[in-house]
Amino acid sequence: MADELLRVENLKTYFYTLRGVVKAVDNVSFTLRKGEVMGLAGESGCGKSTTAYSLINLVPPPGRIVGGHVYLDGMDLAQMSEHELRRKVRWKRISMVFQGAMNALTPVYTVGYQIAEPMIYHAGMDKQKAMERVEELLSLVGLDPGIAKRYPHELSGGQKQRVVIAMALALNPDLVIADEPTTALDVVVQAQILNLLKELQRKLKMSIILITHDLSIIAELADKVAVMYAGKIVEWGPADVIFTEPKHPYTQALLRAIPRLRGPIDKLIWIPGTPPDLVAPPPGCRFYPRCTKVMDICRREEPPMIEIGKEHYVSCWLYAKR
C-alpha cells in the first residue's frame, strides 16, 4: 500500500521479571496509514502501553523486544541501533504524548526549553529560532506563548497536557503516539484536549495511535480500532464497524459494560473472572476462561486472525472456517 506509514509484524515484547517471563505483547500485528488515527483499546495490564513503547524501541527494563518487526517506511525499528533510532526516528518521525503530563515534564526546566530541546538537538536550530517556534507551537495548542518561560509546576493539568502536545509536534512528526492523553483530566478539559487533538490531526495530517482504556475516547478520534486482550490484538478494524457490529465476544462485552448517557438504561454486562496472568497465560484462546461462547477448540488452540470484512480482522474460533 502506498500510503502505508507503519507496519507492525508479530511484535513480541517480554518482561524478564523474578516471577518469570511476562509476555506483555505477544504476536501483535497491524498497519497504519498516513494521516490515520488508530485507537488501541484494552483493560489495564493488557499490554497496550508496552506496545506503544515498543514502537519506538524504548521498553523500560526488564522488558525487551524479543521478536517481530516494526517497519516505518521500510526501516525496521525493532532492529535499529539505539544511535540510529535517536538520530532518525525518535521525535523526528515518531513522537509521544505521555500519560500523566504532570510527570512527563522535567520539573527544573522551563516548558519552553523542553519544547525547544528536540529542535535544538535534532534540527540544529539556534536557541533564539527554536524559542520562536516554541511560541508558534504554544499558540497552536491554544496556550499563551508567554507560558514558555514558566516551570511545569506553575501550570494547571490541562495546560501541561497542552504543553506536552506542543512538545510532541515540535518536529512535525509523521506519527504521534498518545498514551492515555486525557486520563486524570476533568471531563471539560478532556473534551477540550480531544478537540485539540482532532483539530491538529486534521490540520497537520499526521497519524495518531491513541492508547486508552476508554472506548468512548477512542470513538472521539479513531478511524481504526484495535482491541487488545492479554497481550494480543483480538479484533481490529474500522471504527464504524467495531462500535456498531463488534465480532469478538470480548469487544462485544466491553461495549455493553459502558454506561451510556442517552437512550434506554440497559442493564450493564460484565465479564466474569479476571484477566490471565501473563506469566502463564491459558493455552488456546486467552479469553476462553471468561468467554460466554467458549467451545472445545478455544481451550486447545490459539485462534488465527481472520479477515471477516473489509479491513476488519478478528481472532476468534467462532468465525474461523474449520
Next chain:
Amino acid sequence: MASISVEEEKFKLAAEMAADVILRVDNLKVWFPLRRSLTEVLKRMPPRYVRAVDGISFDIRRGETFCLVGESGCGKTTTGKAILRLVDIHSGRTFYRAKPETVEELAKTVPSAVHSDIVEVTAIPDKRLKPIRREMQMIYQDPFGSLNPRFKIKTILEEPLLIHKIGSTRDEREELIVKALESVRLVPPEDFMNRYPHQLSGGQRQRVAIARALILNPQLIVADEPVSMLDVSIRAEILDLMIELQKRQNLTYIFITHDLAVARYICDRIAVMYLGKIVELASGTELIEKPYHPYTKALIAAIPEPDPSNRLRMRVVPIKGEVPSAVNIPPGCRFHPRCVAFDEHKEALKDMCPVHEPPLVEVDKNHYAACWLYETFKKS
C-alpha cells in the same frame, strides 16, 4: 422560657423532616483555613479559607441513591466526608434518622443532640460519634489505598467488629466475616480471608471494601467514586453488586462520581456541584435530558460516548476558562466568569450574576437549579 423556644427552634428543621427522609443537610459549609504566614499574622490579616463546601442543603430519602456529580475540586467528596464527620465542619447542620438502639445510646451520652428518632449529627462531639459511625459507612475510590496493606482480609474485616465490640468470640466474628464476604460474592470466603490486599485484583479489593462497609449493618453509605479507578467490565460488576446489596439491605447511598453516565445508571437523583455549591438537582434522567443550568449543560456536552460518528464533528462544550481556586470564589454567581449564557444575556443579567448569588429554586417539578437565568426570566 427563652430556652424552650431556642430548643424548639433548634429542632424545627428536624421536625419538618418527612418520614421517608433519612438525612437532612442544612446549609453545610466546610472551610479549610489556609496556613497563614508570620507576616499575615502580624499584619492581622483575616484568615483565608479554601471554601470546599460553601453552603449546601438537601434531603436524602431512605433507600434512594443520591448522586453528587462534579469536576475535581468541586467539593463533592468533602460533602460526603462532612456528612460522616470525617472533616471539620465550618457551619451548618445535618440531621439523621438513626436506628432505635443508636438513638437510645446517644440520648444517654449527648441528649441535646437527640430529638425523637432524629439525631443532629453535627451537634455530637467527636468522641461520642461512635454509635453514629456504626450506621454510616464510606467506600473509597482507591481500592489500593483504602485497605491496610499490612492486614490480612480477615483482619481488615474484623477491625470494625472489634471497634464496636460485635461478636464476643473469634468464631462469632469469623462467622460474620464469612457472611460479609459471601454477600459481596467473594466465594469461597476461606480463599480470601487469609490473603493480603496486594494478592487481590482491583475489583476484588473493592468488594472487600464494600464488605467492610456493610459488616456493621449500616443504613447510609457514602460511596466516593467507587468505580472510577476500575476497568470497564469490573466497573459494571461493582455497580451491579451495589444495586443488589441496596435492594437486599435497604441501603441509602450517597454516590459521588464525576461520570454522569455512571450517575444516570445508578442514581435516583443527581446533584451537580460547582465550586462548593449545588447548582442543579433533579432526577437522573430528567437532569441529563433536560439540563437547566449552563454548567450542567457544558458538563453533559463534554462527555464522550462510544459512538464512532463523534469523530467526524467537533464537540461543542459551552464553557470558557478554567475553574478558579476555591480560595478566591468569584462574587455573585460563582459560575458567571465561565458562563456562556451570561455572555449571551449580558445586558439583562449584568446586575444579577456578578453581584448576587442565585438561590436553588424549583425550575420544574422536582427539578432545582441555581441560576439567575430562570429566576430572573420567571419573574419578568
Next chain:
Amino acid sequence: MGLARFASVQIINALIVLLVVLFIVTALFTNLADQEKKAAIEEAVAQMKPPASLKTKAEIQKWKEEQKQILYEREGLTKPYWQRVFGYMVDALELNFGEANHMASFKTQSKKVSRIILEALPNTIILFTTATLIVIAIGIYLGMKAARAAGKLLDRTISFLAMLSASLPMWWVGMLMLLLFSYKLNWFPSNAIDVYVAIRHASNILVELKDWIYYMTLPLITVVLVSFGGFAYVTRNIVLGVMNEDFVMAARAKGLPERKVIYGHVLRTASPPIVTMSALSIIGSLGGAIITETVFGWPGMGRVYWVAIQENETAVILGETFVTVFLFVATIALLNFIYGLLDPRVKVG
C-alpha cells in the same frame, strides 16, 4: 523578591538556632567559668600584700575578704545566675571569650581566645572546603556512573565503600595514613603544625603555597578517602530515584543523546536533594574531621580543641564550640539557600 525572602527566612532560622545553642551552652558553662574566675581571684588575693597598717591576723583576714568581694563585684560574680548567663552570651556574641591560661595562638602566640580561634579557623576552612570540593567532584562522577550501571561491579563497589566509610573513624584512617606515608615511606610530614615553621623560611608566595600543600596533602587525602564513597552512594540513590521518573523516559523518547538525558535532565533534577543530603553527610563528618586534625596536628579548630582539652582551657573550649556551631549553622543556611536556587519549585512556596 521571592529569593530575597527565601534567603532572609533562612538567615532568621539560622540566627534562632544559633541563639538557642548559645544559650544552652552558656547556661551549662556559667558555673564552671565562675568557679575558675573565683579560683583566680582567690589566688590573686592571697598574694596581695596587705597595707602595713593592718596588724592582727584577723584584720588582715578581714581586709582580704573585702578585697575578694571587690574583685567578685568587678567580675560580675555577685549577680544572679541568669544575669551572668546573659553576660556571657553577650560576651560570646561580641566574640569576647576572654584569655587562655596557657594556650597561645598558632601564629602570633597571643593568649586571647578570639585570636587563638581566629588563627585556627582559616586553616580548618581551607582544609574542609578543598576536601569537600574534591569529594563532590569525585562523588558526583562516580555516583552517576554507578546509577547508570546499577547492580554492576562499580555500583557494588561504591555501595560497599559507602558502607565502609559510614563505619570508619576518619581520624583512625588518619593514623594509618601517618603510619604508612609519614613514618614508613617518609613522603609526608608527620606533624602539620610545623607548617608554621616551614613558611617562616618561605622566600615567596609560591614556596609558601608549596609548603601548605606539602603539609595539607595527607589530611586532605584522608578526609576525601573517607567521605567520597558515602557521597557517591547518596548521589547514586537520588539519581536512581529520578531515573525512574516519567520525564526521563520522555527525554529519551525525544531522542536526546544519553549524555544530555543523564547530565541534563536527571542530574539537574536530582541536584537539589543531592545538595541537601550531601551537605548533611559532609557536615556530619565534621566532628570526625575535627579529630582528624588533631591526628595530623593540622593547626585548625580541631587541634585547638585537643590542646584545650588536654590543658583544661575551658574558655577556649567554649569559644571554640560557639564558633563551630556558628560555622555549622551558617553552612546549613547557605546550603538551604543553594537548594532554593536550584529548585524552581521552592521560590513560589
Next chain:
Amino acid sequence: MSVTMSEWAYKLRNFWREFKRQKIGLLGLALLIILVVLAVAAPLIVNPDYEKNWNLAEYWKDNPIDAPPCWVQIFSSKKYAPQRVYVWMSNDTRKQSPNIKVVLVKKGRGYAIYNVSMHYNYLWDVPPNNIKLELYVRHKTNSTKYPVFDLYLTRPDGAVLKLANRQSMTTNITSSLSSMNLGRDIRSILLEFASHYVNTTGVQPSTIKPLQVIFSKAGKGMLAGKTPPLKGEYTFTFKIIFTEPSDKVVEARMVIMGSCYGLLGTDALGRDLFAGIIFGIKWALIIGVLTSVISVFTGVFYGIASGYAGGWTDEALMRLDQVVYSMPVLPLLILMAAIWRPSIWLIILFLAAFGWPGIAIVTRSMALQLKEELYVEAAKAMGASGWRIVFRYIVPQTMPYAFASIALSVPGAILAEAGLSYLGLGDPLAVTWGKILHDASMANAVLNNLWWWVLPPGLMIALVGLTFVFLGNALDRVLNPRLQR
C-alpha cells in the same frame, strides 16, 4: 489473639524469606552473632580481672611493654621469645616450678646460705623484652641484720657473669634486667664481659641493650646485636647469705617478659591488647545499640506525635526539632564531656539526645502521609479511636523504618563515642576501643610503629559499624520495598 499470633508468625516467615536473599544482610547477621557471642563469652576468653585492673599500671608489671603479637613469627624467619612466668613458693609444693631450685647450701650459727637458681632454656632468636627476677624472703622483724646476695648468670657457652655483688636486701628483691640497677649497673658488667671479645673503649653503657647482649654469642659485633643468638640453658643464681638463721626464702619468681605477647601484643603499660579488644566489643555494642534504640524510639514517637497532632503542636515540636537538628553533635559533646567528664551511660544519653531529630523528621512525614491514607480514614469512619489509629495503624507502619534506622545509626554512635574517647573525654573506667586509641596516641604509638596497638581497635570499630550497616541496609531493602531494585 491467636489471629495476631499467626499473623506475626506469617510475617516473620515472610520477612525471613526475603531477608535470606540479602547476602550482605546474612553476612551482617553472622557477624553480629559472632560479636555477641564474643561479648558474652568475654570472661571465658580472657581473664575478667583484666578489665577491673585495666588502668592499674601495677597490675600489668609482669607483661612486656610494646610487645608485638606472637603470630608475627609466621611472617618472619626469627623466633620470638614468648612470655613465661616461673614461680617457686616455699609453702606450696604444687607451685614450685622445676625451673627454679632453692637449695640450702650451708647453715651454721648465725648464718645460712641459700642458692636460688633459675633456669631459662633460651631457644629463640629475638631475646625477651625483659626478664624480671623476684625473690621474697622472710626476715626476722626486729633484726637489723639484713641478708645479702650475689647474682650470677651462667650462659650456655660457660661464661659466668656476676650481675650483682653483696647486695643487701630487706624482704624482697625485684629486678628487671633491662632497666633495674642491681647495685651496679648491669650494663657496665656486660661491657666488661664484652671487652674480652671486642674493643669497648669509648662505648657508652647506656647504648647497650642488655638482653640483646646476654642472649647473643660472644664475639665481634656482640654489643650491636650482630652476633647470632646463643641458644641453650641460662641460669640465674642468687647466692644468699642470711645472717639471721631463721630467715628463709619464701618465694622466687622468674618472669620472662616475651618479645611477643598473645594474640594482639601489649601496649606501653604491658596491657594485653587482645583483652582490650574483647572488652571493647561489649562496650561498642552497648553504646551503639542503646544509643540508637533510645534515639530512634524517641524520634519515632516524637515524629508521630508531631505529625498526628498537627497544627500548632506540630509547628512547635518541629521548631524544636529543627533547632536540635542544626546543632553540631561532636563539638557540643566535647564541651559537655569536658565540663562533666561523664560516665559511659551519660555519654549514651548525650548521644541519644542529639540523635533523634532526623528520625523524627522522617517519621513525622510518614505520620502525615499515613494519617491521610485512605485506610486510616476508613478506620476513623469505622469509629476507631485516636489511640487505636496511632497504635494499630501508624506505629506498626513506622516500625520497619525504625528497625532499619536503629541498625543504620549504630555506627554513628560508636564513632562518636570513639571520637570522644580518643580525645580523652570518654569514661575512664570503660575499656573502649576509642580509649585504647587515645592511649596509643598519647604514647606515640604511630611514631613508634606499634601498629598492633593502632590497627585492631580501628578495624574493630569499622567491623562493628559494617555489621550494623550491612544489617540496616538489608532490613531497609526488605522492609521498605521502595528501595528494591
